[in-house]
Amino acid sequence: VSSTLLFFIFGSICYYRHFEPTLKSHPKFLKNQVRQEIRESMLTLLIGNILTAPIFVAQIRGYSKLYGSPEEGPGYWYEAAQFLFFLAFSDTMMYWLHRLFHLPLLFNTMHKGHHRFIIPTPFSAYAFNPIEAYIMSLPIHAYGFILPMSKFAYLVIFLMTNIWSFLLHDSQDTFHTVHHKNVKFNFGQFLPLWDQLAGTHQDPVYFFSSKKRSV
Template sequence: MDVALEILDPLIFDKAYTYFIPAAVSNATTQTGLGATPSASSNSAWPRDNILRQCVSILVVTQVGATLLYWVFSAFSYYFIFDRRLEYHPRFLENQVRKEIISSMKAIPWINLFTLPFFLAEVRGKSFLYTRVEEYGRAWLGISTVLFMIWNDFLIYWIHRLEHHPSVYKYIHKPPPQMDYTNSMGGSCLPSP
Protein backbone atom coordinates (compact mmCIF):
# COMPACT_ATOMS: atom_id res chain seq x y z
CA MET A 1 0.00 0.00 0.00
CA ASP A 2 2.89 2.37 0.66
CA VAL A 3 4.02 1.92 -2.95
CA ALA A 4 0.49 2.69 -4.17
CA LEU A 5 0.42 5.88 -2.10
CA GLU A 6 3.89 6.89 -3.31
CA ILE A 7 2.58 6.65 -6.88
CA LEU A 8 -0.88 8.14 -6.31
CA ASP A 9 0.09 11.03 -4.00
CA PRO A 10 1.80 13.15 -6.68
CA LEU A 11 -0.62 12.05 -9.40
CA ILE A 12 -3.99 12.44 -7.66
CA PHE A 13 -4.07 12.84 -3.89
CA ASP A 14 -1.85 15.95 -3.52
CA LYS A 15 -4.11 17.90 -5.87
CA ALA A 16 -7.29 16.51 -4.28
CA TYR A 17 -6.23 17.34 -0.72
CA THR A 18 -5.03 20.79 -1.80
CA TYR A 19 -8.44 21.44 -3.34
CA PHE A 20 -10.66 19.95 -0.61
CA ILE A 21 -8.49 20.64 2.47
CA PRO A 22 -6.35 23.68 1.65
CA ALA A 23 -3.67 24.93 4.00
CA ALA A 24 -4.44 28.01 6.02
CA VAL A 25 -3.69 31.23 4.21
CA SER A 26 -0.19 32.22 5.22
CA ASN A 27 1.18 35.69 5.85
CA ALA A 28 1.69 37.42 2.52
CA THR A 29 4.92 39.10 3.70
CA THR A 30 6.82 35.85 4.16
CA GLN A 31 8.82 34.46 1.28
CA THR A 32 10.01 31.04 0.34
CA GLY A 33 13.66 30.50 -0.50
CA LEU A 34 15.02 31.79 -3.79
CA GLY A 35 13.69 29.73 -6.64
CA ALA A 36 11.84 27.40 -4.29
CA THR A 37 8.43 26.34 -5.45
CA PRO A 38 6.24 24.64 -2.90
CA SER A 39 4.95 21.25 -3.90
CA ALA A 40 1.26 20.53 -4.14
CA SER A 41 1.47 18.46 -0.94
CA SER A 42 2.53 21.53 1.06
CA ASN A 43 -0.60 23.42 -0.04
CA SER A 44 -2.86 21.10 1.94
CA ALA A 45 -3.65 21.27 5.64
CA TRP A 46 -2.98 17.53 5.72
CA PRO A 47 0.63 16.64 4.82
CA ARG A 48 1.40 13.23 3.39
CA ASP A 49 2.32 11.77 6.78
CA ASN A 50 -0.96 12.91 8.41
CA ILE A 51 -2.76 9.83 9.73
CA LEU A 52 -6.20 11.10 8.65
CA ARG A 53 -4.94 11.70 5.12
CA GLN A 54 -3.40 8.24 5.04
CA CYS A 55 -6.66 6.67 6.27
CA VAL A 56 -8.76 8.47 3.66
CA SER A 57 -6.26 7.68 0.90
CA ILE A 58 -6.12 4.00 1.86
CA LEU A 59 -9.92 3.77 1.97
CA VAL A 60 -10.22 5.39 -1.46
CA VAL A 61 -7.58 3.11 -2.99
CA THR A 62 -9.04 -0.06 -1.48
CA GLN A 63 -12.63 0.90 -2.34
CA VAL A 64 -11.80 1.62 -5.98
CA GLY A 65 -9.51 -1.41 -6.23
CA ALA A 66 -11.91 -3.86 -4.59
CA THR A 67 -14.84 -2.60 -6.66
CA LEU A 68 -12.86 -2.92 -9.89
CA LEU A 69 -11.68 -6.40 -8.92
CA TYR A 70 -15.24 -7.43 -8.09
CA TRP A 71 -16.72 -6.18 -11.37
CA VAL A 72 -13.95 -7.56 -13.59
CA PHE A 73 -13.80 -11.03 -12.08
CA SER A 74 -17.50 -11.44 -11.36
CA ALA A 75 -18.39 -10.36 -14.91
CA PHE A 76 -15.81 -12.79 -16.30
CA SER A 77 -17.15 -15.58 -14.09
CA TYR A 78 -20.77 -14.81 -14.92
CA TYR A 79 -20.29 -14.71 -18.68
CA PHE A 80 -17.69 -17.45 -19.14
CA ILE A 81 -17.96 -19.87 -16.20
CA PHE A 82 -21.45 -19.65 -14.67
CA ASP A 83 -23.95 -22.12 -16.14
CA ARG A 84 -26.73 -19.79 -17.30
CA ARG A 85 -29.19 -22.70 -17.34
CA LEU A 86 -29.28 -22.45 -13.54
CA GLU A 87 -31.23 -19.21 -13.90
CA TYR A 88 -34.24 -21.29 -14.97
CA HIS A 89 -34.09 -23.57 -11.94
CA PRO A 90 -37.10 -23.24 -9.59
CA ARG A 91 -34.84 -22.29 -6.66
CA PHE A 92 -33.32 -19.40 -8.59
CA LEU A 93 -35.04 -16.32 -7.19
CA GLU A 94 -36.33 -13.35 -9.10
CA ASN A 95 -33.60 -10.68 -9.45
CA GLN A 96 -31.18 -12.94 -7.56
CA VAL A 97 -28.11 -11.78 -9.48
CA ARG A 98 -29.01 -8.14 -8.89
CA LYS A 99 -29.57 -8.77 -5.16
CA GLU A 100 -26.23 -10.54 -4.84
CA ILE A 101 -24.45 -7.70 -6.63
CA ILE A 102 -26.05 -5.17 -4.27
CA SER A 103 -25.10 -7.32 -1.27
CA SER A 104 -21.50 -7.50 -2.45
CA MET A 105 -21.31 -3.76 -3.12
CA LYS A 106 -22.62 -3.08 0.40
CA ALA A 107 -20.04 -5.44 1.92
CA ILE A 108 -16.95 -3.96 0.22
CA PRO A 109 -16.78 -0.74 2.31
CA TRP A 110 -17.06 -2.74 5.53
CA ILE A 111 -14.33 -5.12 4.43
CA ASN A 112 -12.17 -2.08 3.64
CA LEU A 113 -12.75 -0.66 7.12
CA PHE A 114 -11.64 -3.95 8.67
CA THR A 115 -8.45 -4.01 6.59
CA LEU A 116 -7.66 -0.31 7.17
CA PRO A 117 -5.65 -0.84 10.41
CA PHE A 118 -3.42 -3.39 8.69
CA PHE A 119 -2.75 -1.19 5.65
CA LEU A 120 -2.23 1.84 7.89
CA ALA A 121 0.31 -0.04 10.01
CA GLU A 122 2.13 -1.07 6.83
CA VAL A 123 2.18 2.49 5.47
CA ARG A 124 3.48 3.81 8.80
CA GLY A 125 6.33 1.26 8.84
CA LYS A 126 4.96 -1.18 11.42
CA SER A 127 5.16 -4.35 9.33
CA PHE A 128 7.67 -7.03 8.50
CA LEU A 129 7.55 -6.33 4.77
CA TYR A 130 10.85 -5.68 3.07
CA THR A 131 11.71 -4.40 -0.38
CA ARG A 132 15.37 -5.39 -0.65
CA VAL A 133 15.52 -9.12 -1.28
CA GLU A 134 19.32 -9.07 -0.90
CA GLU A 135 18.98 -8.50 2.86
CA TYR A 136 17.46 -11.93 3.45
CA GLY A 137 18.16 -13.77 0.22
CA ARG A 138 15.94 -15.34 -2.42
CA ALA A 139 15.57 -18.56 -0.43
CA TRP A 140 13.94 -16.71 2.46
CA LEU A 141 11.67 -14.87 0.00
CA GLY A 142 10.36 -18.22 -1.25
CA ILE A 143 10.10 -19.73 2.24
CA SER A 144 8.33 -16.67 3.69
CA THR A 145 5.87 -16.63 0.77
CA VAL A 146 4.94 -20.28 1.35
CA LEU A 147 4.73 -19.75 5.12
CA PHE A 148 2.47 -16.73 4.62
CA MET A 149 0.10 -18.70 2.39
CA ILE A 150 -0.05 -21.58 4.88
CA TRP A 151 -0.63 -19.21 7.82
CA ASN A 152 -3.28 -17.26 5.89
CA ASP A 153 -5.19 -20.41 4.92
CA PHE A 154 -4.89 -21.72 8.49
CA LEU A 155 -6.41 -18.52 9.91
CA ILE A 156 -9.20 -18.36 7.32
CA TYR A 157 -10.09 -21.99 8.04
CA TRP A 158 -10.32 -21.45 11.81
CA ILE A 159 -12.15 -18.14 11.50
CA HIS A 160 -14.69 -19.88 9.28
CA ARG A 161 -15.02 -22.72 11.80
CA LEU A 162 -15.60 -20.22 14.61
CA GLU A 163 -18.24 -18.44 12.53
CA HIS A 164 -20.24 -21.68 12.54
CA HIS A 165 -20.37 -21.83 16.34
CA PRO A 166 -24.06 -21.75 17.39
CA SER A 167 -23.63 -18.64 19.55
CA VAL A 168 -22.36 -16.46 16.68
CA TYR A 169 -23.58 -18.12 13.47
CA LYS A 170 -26.84 -16.24 13.01
CA TYR A 171 -25.24 -12.88 13.88
CA ILE A 172 -22.06 -13.10 11.82
CA HIS A 173 -22.10 -15.78 9.16
CA LYS A 174 -25.64 -16.66 8.17
CA PRO A 175 -26.45 -15.02 4.84
CA PRO A 176 -29.93 -13.70 4.19
CA PRO A 177 -32.29 -16.47 3.06
CA GLN A 178 -32.57 -15.14 -0.50
CA MET A 179 -28.82 -15.47 -1.12
CA ASP A 180 -27.35 -18.69 -2.44
CA TYR A 181 -23.77 -17.78 -3.29
CA THR A 182 -22.82 -14.70 -1.29
CA ASN A 183 -21.33 -14.44 2.16
CA SER A 184 -22.65 -12.19 4.86
CA MET A 185 -20.76 -9.04 5.70
CA GLY A 186 -19.40 -10.54 8.92
CA GLY A 187 -18.29 -13.67 7.12
CA SER A 188 -16.34 -11.56 4.65
CA CYS A 189 -14.85 -9.05 7.07
CA LEU A 190 -13.31 -11.35 9.66
CA PRO A 191 -10.87 -13.18 7.37
CA SER A 192 -10.12 -10.05 5.31
CA PRO A 193 -6.91 -8.91 7.09
Protein backbone atom coordinates in the same frame (compact mmCIF):
# COMPACT_ATOMS: atom_id res chain seq x y z
CA VAL B 1 -12.82 2.64 -6.03
CA SER B 2 -10.10 0.13 -6.96
CA SER B 3 -11.74 -2.68 -4.96
CA THR B 4 -15.08 -2.01 -6.64
CA LEU B 5 -13.43 -2.00 -10.05
CA LEU B 6 -11.67 -5.29 -9.32
CA PHE B 7 -14.94 -6.77 -8.09
CA PHE B 8 -16.75 -6.01 -11.33
CA ILE B 9 -13.83 -6.98 -13.58
CA PHE B 10 -13.01 -10.33 -12.00
CA GLY B 11 -16.59 -11.03 -10.96
CA SER B 12 -17.82 -10.49 -14.51
CA ILE B 13 -15.06 -12.59 -16.06
CA CYS B 14 -15.75 -15.50 -13.71
CA TYR B 15 -19.50 -15.11 -14.09
CA TYR B 16 -19.52 -15.17 -17.88
CA ARG B 17 -16.77 -17.77 -18.26
CA HIS B 18 -17.58 -20.22 -15.45
CA PHE B 19 -21.14 -19.83 -14.22
CA GLU B 20 -23.64 -22.07 -16.03
CA PRO B 21 -26.56 -19.82 -17.14
CA THR B 22 -29.09 -22.66 -16.90
CA LEU B 23 -28.56 -22.68 -13.12
CA LYS B 24 -30.58 -19.47 -12.94
CA SER B 25 -33.62 -21.64 -13.65
CA HIS B 26 -32.87 -23.82 -10.62
CA PRO B 27 -35.69 -23.63 -8.04
CA LYS B 28 -33.18 -22.64 -5.35
CA PHE B 29 -31.76 -19.76 -7.38
CA LEU B 30 -33.27 -16.71 -5.72
CA LYS B 31 -35.32 -14.06 -7.46
CA ASN B 32 -33.05 -11.13 -8.39
CA GLN B 33 -30.19 -13.06 -6.81
CA VAL B 34 -27.35 -11.48 -8.79
CA ARG B 35 -28.64 -8.04 -7.88
CA GLN B 36 -28.74 -9.05 -4.20
CA GLU B 37 -25.22 -10.47 -4.36
CA ILE B 38 -23.82 -7.32 -5.95
CA ARG B 39 -25.62 -5.00 -3.54
CA GLU B 40 -24.41 -6.90 -0.48
CA SER B 41 -20.89 -7.21 -1.85
CA MET B 42 -20.74 -3.46 -2.45
CA LEU B 43 -21.75 -2.78 1.14
CA THR B 44 -19.16 -5.25 2.41
CA LEU B 45 -16.43 -3.67 0.29
CA LEU B 46 -17.32 -0.18 1.48
CA ILE B 47 -17.27 -1.08 5.17
CA GLY B 48 -14.33 -3.43 4.72
CA ASN B 49 -12.22 -0.69 3.15
CA ILE B 50 -12.93 1.59 6.09
CA LEU B 51 -12.09 -1.10 8.64
CA THR B 52 -8.93 -2.14 6.79
CA ALA B 53 -7.57 1.42 6.49
CA PRO B 54 -5.78 1.29 9.90
CA ILE B 55 -3.95 -1.84 8.77
CA PHE B 56 -2.63 -0.06 5.69
CA VAL B 57 -1.64 2.94 7.82
CA ALA B 58 0.29 0.62 10.15
CA GLN B 59 2.06 -0.90 7.15
CA ILE B 60 3.01 2.51 5.78
CA ARG B 61 4.36 3.56 9.17
CA GLY B 62 6.60 0.52 9.32
CA TYR B 63 4.86 -1.58 11.94
CA SER B 64 4.64 -4.61 9.66
CA LYS B 65 7.39 -6.90 8.39
CA LEU B 66 6.77 -6.07 4.74
CA TYR B 67 9.92 -5.42 2.73
CA GLY B 68 10.76 -4.21 -0.76
CA SER B 69 13.68 -5.91 -2.49
CA PRO B 70 14.82 -9.51 -1.90
CA GLU B 71 17.98 -8.12 -0.31
CA GLU B 72 15.84 -6.76 2.52
CA GLY B 73 14.25 -10.13 3.21
CA PRO B 74 15.54 -13.29 4.90
CA GLY B 75 17.18 -14.45 1.67
CA TYR B 76 16.48 -15.31 -1.93
CA TRP B 77 15.21 -18.74 -0.88
CA TYR B 78 12.42 -16.99 1.00
CA GLU B 79 11.04 -15.28 -2.10
CA ALA B 80 9.39 -18.56 -3.14
CA ALA B 81 9.08 -20.13 0.31
CA GLN B 82 6.94 -17.29 1.67
CA PHE B 83 4.09 -18.33 -0.63
CA LEU B 84 4.11 -21.83 0.87
CA PHE B 85 4.33 -20.43 4.39
CA PHE B 86 1.43 -18.11 3.70
CA LEU B 87 -0.61 -20.95 2.24
CA ALA B 88 -0.14 -23.01 5.40
CA PHE B 89 -0.87 -20.02 7.64
CA SER B 90 -3.89 -18.78 5.70
CA ASP B 91 -5.50 -22.17 5.21
CA THR B 92 -5.21 -22.93 8.92
CA MET B 93 -6.65 -19.58 9.96
CA MET B 94 -9.41 -19.57 7.36
CA TYR B 95 -10.55 -23.10 8.15
CA TRP B 96 -10.96 -22.45 11.86
CA LEU B 97 -12.44 -18.99 11.39
CA HIS B 98 -14.95 -20.49 8.98
CA ARG B 99 -15.78 -23.19 11.51
CA LEU B 100 -16.18 -20.46 14.13
CA PHE B 101 -18.78 -18.68 12.01
CA HIS B 102 -20.72 -21.92 11.77
CA LEU B 103 -21.29 -22.02 15.52
CA PRO B 104 -25.03 -21.45 16.05
CA LEU B 105 -24.81 -17.91 17.45
CA LEU B 106 -22.43 -16.54 14.81
CA PHE B 107 -24.05 -18.50 12.02
CA ASN B 108 -27.53 -17.18 12.79
CA THR B 109 -26.41 -13.59 13.36
CA MET B 110 -23.81 -13.26 10.58
CA HIS B 111 -22.96 -16.15 8.29
CA LYS B 112 -26.43 -17.46 7.52
CA GLY B 113 -27.11 -14.64 5.08
CA HIS B 114 -24.32 -15.81 2.79
CA HIS B 115 -25.65 -19.36 2.82
CA ARG B 116 -29.03 -18.39 1.51
CA PHE B 117 -27.22 -18.39 -1.86
CA ILE B 118 -27.41 -22.15 -2.32
CA ILE B 119 -26.63 -21.69 -6.01
CA PRO B 120 -24.06 -18.88 -5.68
CA THR B 121 -22.63 -16.88 -8.55
CA PRO B 122 -19.17 -15.30 -8.50
CA PHE B 123 -20.82 -12.03 -7.49
CA SER B 124 -21.56 -13.57 -4.08
CA ALA B 125 -17.83 -13.72 -3.32
CA TYR B 126 -18.11 -10.75 -0.93
CA ALA B 127 -21.80 -11.07 -0.05
CA PHE B 128 -21.14 -11.53 3.65
CA ASN B 129 -21.92 -9.67 6.80
CA PRO B 130 -19.34 -6.82 6.64
CA ILE B 131 -17.89 -7.51 10.09
CA GLU B 132 -17.59 -11.20 9.32
CA ALA B 133 -15.95 -10.47 5.98
CA TYR B 134 -13.44 -8.16 7.67
CA ILE B 135 -12.52 -10.82 10.24
CA MET B 136 -12.18 -13.45 7.51
CA SER B 137 -9.85 -11.15 5.57
CA LEU B 138 -7.46 -10.65 8.49
CA PRO B 139 -5.19 -13.65 7.75
CA ILE B 140 -4.15 -12.02 4.45
CA HIS B 141 -2.93 -8.93 6.30
CA ALA B 142 -1.82 -10.59 9.54
CA TYR B 143 0.88 -12.73 7.96
CA GLY B 144 2.98 -9.66 7.10
CA PHE B 145 2.89 -8.52 10.73
CA ILE B 146 3.97 -11.92 12.06
CA LEU B 147 6.53 -13.05 9.48
CA PRO B 148 8.52 -11.25 6.78
CA MET B 149 6.67 -10.78 3.52
CA SER B 150 7.72 -8.99 0.36
CA LYS B 151 5.45 -6.25 -0.90
CA PHE B 152 5.35 -8.03 -4.24
CA ALA B 153 4.17 -11.27 -2.61
CA TYR B 154 1.59 -9.35 -0.58
CA LEU B 155 0.15 -7.82 -3.75
CA VAL B 156 0.14 -11.14 -5.63
CA ILE B 157 -1.47 -12.99 -2.73
CA PHE B 158 -4.05 -10.25 -2.25
CA LEU B 159 -5.07 -10.41 -5.91
CA MET B 160 -4.99 -14.20 -6.20
CA THR B 161 -6.95 -14.71 -2.98
CA ASN B 162 -9.67 -12.42 -4.25
CA ILE B 163 -9.78 -14.10 -7.66
CA TRP B 164 -9.97 -17.46 -5.90
CA SER B 165 -12.98 -16.20 -3.94
CA PHE B 166 -14.82 -15.56 -7.21
CA LEU B 167 -13.93 -19.00 -8.54
CA LEU B 168 -15.08 -20.67 -5.32
CA HIS B 169 -18.56 -19.30 -5.92
CA ASP B 170 -19.07 -20.27 -9.56
CA SER B 171 -21.40 -23.20 -8.64
CA GLN B 172 -19.33 -25.72 -10.57
CA ASP B 173 -19.29 -29.23 -9.10
CA THR B 174 -16.27 -28.42 -6.96
CA PHE B 175 -15.04 -28.33 -3.37
CA HIS B 176 -16.72 -25.16 -2.09
CA THR B 177 -19.97 -25.73 -3.94
CA VAL B 178 -20.43 -28.78 -1.72
CA HIS B 179 -20.29 -26.46 1.28
CA HIS B 180 -23.08 -24.27 -0.07
CA LYS B 181 -25.24 -27.34 -0.53
CA ASN B 182 -24.34 -28.96 2.79
CA VAL B 183 -22.94 -26.66 5.48
CA LYS B 184 -21.40 -29.57 7.40
CA PHE B 185 -18.62 -30.08 4.88
CA ASN B 186 -15.66 -28.41 3.15
CA PHE B 187 -14.74 -25.34 5.19
CA GLY B 188 -11.25 -24.95 3.74
CA GLN B 189 -10.13 -22.15 1.47
CA PHE B 190 -7.36 -23.45 -0.80
CA LEU B 191 -6.69 -27.02 0.31
CA PRO B 192 -8.81 -29.85 1.76
CA LEU B 193 -6.13 -30.71 4.35
CA TRP B 194 -7.84 -29.34 7.46
CA ASP B 195 -11.19 -30.76 6.35
CA GLN B 196 -9.55 -34.15 6.01
CA LEU B 197 -7.87 -33.87 9.41
CA ALA B 198 -11.00 -32.61 11.16
CA GLY B 199 -13.42 -35.03 9.51
CA THR B 200 -15.38 -32.42 7.56
CA HIS B 201 -14.18 -33.34 4.09
CA GLN B 202 -16.59 -34.44 1.39
CA ASP B 203 -15.20 -35.39 -1.99
CA PRO B 204 -17.05 -33.31 -4.60
CA VAL B 205 -16.96 -36.09 -7.21
CA TYR B 206 -18.66 -38.50 -4.81
CA PHE B 207 -21.03 -35.83 -3.48
CA PHE B 208 -22.35 -34.72 -6.85
CA SER B 209 -22.43 -38.20 -8.37
CA SER B 210 -24.51 -39.43 -5.42
CA LYS B 211 -26.80 -36.42 -5.83
CA LYS B 212 -27.37 -37.33 -9.47
CA ARG B 213 -28.05 -40.97 -8.59
CA SER B 214 -30.65 -39.91 -6.03
CA VAL B 215 -32.58 -37.77 -8.53
